[in-house]
Amino acid sequence: MRILPDVFAKQYARFMMQVERASGAPFVSFREGLPFKWEGYKEKLRDLALHRLDVETWTRADIGTGKFIDKVIEIVEVNAPALDVRNNLVAWDGRYGPHARSHAGLYKAKGHPNSRLDLDLWLFDFFHGELTDSLAFERFRKSVGRRYDLLAYLYFLRDWTKYMPIAPQTFDRAFALLGIELATSGHCSWMNYSDYNDALRAVQRSLQEVAGLDDARLIDAHSFCWMLVRPELALAPDHVQGRDERDSD
Numbered sequence: 001m002r003i004l005p006d007v008f009a010k011q012y013a014r015f016m017m018q019v020e021r022a023s024g025a026p027f028v029s030f031r032e033g034l035p036f037k038w039e040g041y042k043e044k045l046r047d048l049a050l051h052r053l054d055v056e057t058w059t060r061a062d063i064g065t066g067k068f069i070d071k072v073i074e075i076v077e078v079n080a081p082a083l084d085v086r087n088n089l090v091a092w093d094g095r096y097g098p099h100a101r102s103h104a105g106l107y108k109a110k111g112h113p114n115s116r117l118d119l120d121l122w123l124f125d126f127f128h129g130e131l132t133d134s135l136a137f138e139r140f141r142k143s144v145g146r147r148y149d150l151l152a153y154l155y156f157l158r159d160w161t162k163y164m165p166i167a168p169q170t171f172d173r174a175f176a177l178l179g180i181e182l183a184t185s186g187h188c189s190w191m192n193y194s195d196y197n198d199a200l201r202a203v204q205r206s207l208q209e210v211a212g213l214d215d216a217r218l219i220d221a222h223s224f225c226w227m228l229v230r231p232e233l234a235l236a237p238d239h240v241q242g243r244d245e246r247d248s249d
Contacts, residue, residue, distance in 0.1 A: 001202040007179045008206040011228060018233045029213065030220040039223035044085045049075035049157055055127045063124055064117040066110050072123060076103045089165040090149045105144035118143060127158060137190040148188040164200055164222045174225035175199055
């Protein structure tokens with residue numbers, strides 16, 4: 001997947017102008033200034049979630065007890081003001097009702113012994129690398145539902161050098177601006193998720209080669225796309241990260 005240099009350069013120039021207008025300071029990198037203020041929470045969230053998962057202590061003897069499901073529910077529902085960390089990557093807070101939560105399927109599985117066993121086994125195998133990435137994706141999608149943001153969050157936790165969180169409508173808008181012909185909204189599948197991460201790698205290469213940010217990471221490409229289309233940036237705010245929590249499929 002490739003982004004035309006002139007198309008990227010135009011959007012990058014707009015991005016820099018918006019960051020400076022919003023913050024009063026020029027864009028330098030994604031590890032400082034406004035981009036870090038808005039987007040740096042993702043790294044902190046990942047570190048905290050992995051610490052709470054504590055996968056190294058999991059044993060097969062606990063499969064079927066719901067212990068692993070409870071662990072995942074905990075790291076989906078992260079809201080730790082004292083640590084300045086809240087999970088904005090999954091629509092979990094229930095503002096549109098409990099059944100609209102992206103992880104509602106986890107709660108449902110807990111109440112059914114067979115589903116609890118299957119999901120605990122999936123979680124154990126997934127976080128211990130016992131499943132191929134494609135098989136894991138489709139098995140989870142079929143058992144818990146087409147909740148793209150939840151699945152992408154779990155892949156992000158497992159390997160953030162290859163996989164990123166997703167908010168389909170948001171990234172579809174960003175990709176359109178960058179000339180990337182990819183729609184993710186309503187297309188939750190392994191092939192689509194693979195294409196999505198390939199698109200972000202194309203953005204990462206453009207940040208490195210066109211923008212001259214040699215140390216740009218995949219997470220920086222994710223942040224760039226996110227900020228490129230968020231109305232908060234255009235309005236020059238000085239407050240928290242914005243997210244439409246319905247943007248989960």
